[in-house]
Amino acid sequence: MTITNPITPPKADTKQKLWLAAIKPPMYTVAVIPISFGTALAYFSTGTVNFSIYITFLLSAIAIIAWLNLTNDVFDADTGIDVNKHHSVVNLTGNKALVFWIANIILILGLGGIFLINWWQQDWTVLWLILVSCFLGYTYQGPPFRLGYQGLGEIICFFTFGPMAIASAYYSQNQSFSFNSIIASTIIGISTSIILFCSHFHQVQDDTNAGKKSPIVRLGTKTGANVLIISVFLVYILSTIFVLTGQLPQQCLLVWFSFPVAYQLINHVNKYHAQPEKIKNSKFIAVNFHFISGLLLCLGLCFV
Known part of the structure; x- marks a missing residue:
């Protein structure tokens, strides 16, 4: 379904803020945390880190996230779901084709970094994993x-930014896989999916109009808020279980120091879930929760 409502041009004095919102600087922690967590798991296993590989992988992952963000704006422009989204890069530039090709160039640069890592190691496993992840992201x-229009985005997000990204980062350091690292990666997969989940609360009407059956459209905002509570607590429950069962060191209980941010997120969504203007910043609180909890887990793995 395509929506043809005209877009009201933003005021000139808001353009800078709109571009900042379009670039989404906080969202790049979605690349930083999985790659850092996978690398920290590798360090926990071997006591060594190849920082050249880590930095190259990190920059590549950031480029791939930029590609995802830009192409999502392009594909959403095709359906008209972003008709009221002034901070869409396509809406800001008015040139969908240009945004699409810039996104593809950025993707090639990101994959180039992954190719370089594999060339150094003469092992192409990580490249194949990342190519599959990119396909899932597409x-x-x-x-x-x-598939996001069928409400499957969170599942895709869980696997691509959880087990697949973290297993890739781990393999890039050790050139081997670890069952423990794949199990532990579910924590990051959940916290990343929470960001996407929270992004739906404020756009229920636009999603419904465009035929997008997001989890919040399917569940309703109240049930969605309850699902969020369960998901957030799963991060802490699983972290504690993995410490008790030996998948993670006891220092990873540091993750509990992120609970104030988790409480802020739960309280905010529970209070404003049905008020689009007040709930729309919940995804940024979710980003803070993802970053701080992930960083504390990384620190727990590094200081053992």
Whole structure:
């Protein structure tokens, strides 16, 4: 379904803020945390880190996230779901084709970094994992799949930014896989999916109009708020269980120091879940929760 409502041009004095919102600087922690966590797990296993590989992988992951953000704006422009989203890069530039090709160039640069890592190691496993992850990322909004419109975005997010990204970062350091690292990666997968989940609360009407069956459209905002509470507590419950069962060191209980941010997120969503203007910043609180909890887990793995 395509929506043809005209877009009201933003005021000139808001353009800078709109561009900042379009670039989404906080969202790049979605690249930083999985790669750092996978690398920290590798360090916990071997006591060594190849920082050249870590930095190269990190920059590549940031480039891939930029590609995802830009192409999501392009594909959303095709359906009209972003008609009221002034901070869409496509709406700001008015040139969908240009945004699409810039996104693809950035993707090539990101994959170039992954290729370089594999070239150094003469092992192409990580490249294949990242290519599969990119394909899954494409299916979220890209035609003909558009799985995000069927409410499957959070599942895709869980696997791509959880087990797949973390296993790739771990392998890039050790050139081996670890069952413990894959199990522990579910924590980051959940906290990343929470960000996407929170991004739906404020756009229920636009999603409904465009035929997008997001989890919040399917569940309603109140039930969605309850699901969020369960998801946030799962991060702490699983972290504690993995410490008790030996998948993570006891220092990873540091993650509990992020609970004030978790409480802020739960309280905010529970209070404003049905008020689009007040709930729309919940995804940024979710980003803070993802970053701080992930950083504390990384520190727990590094200082053992």
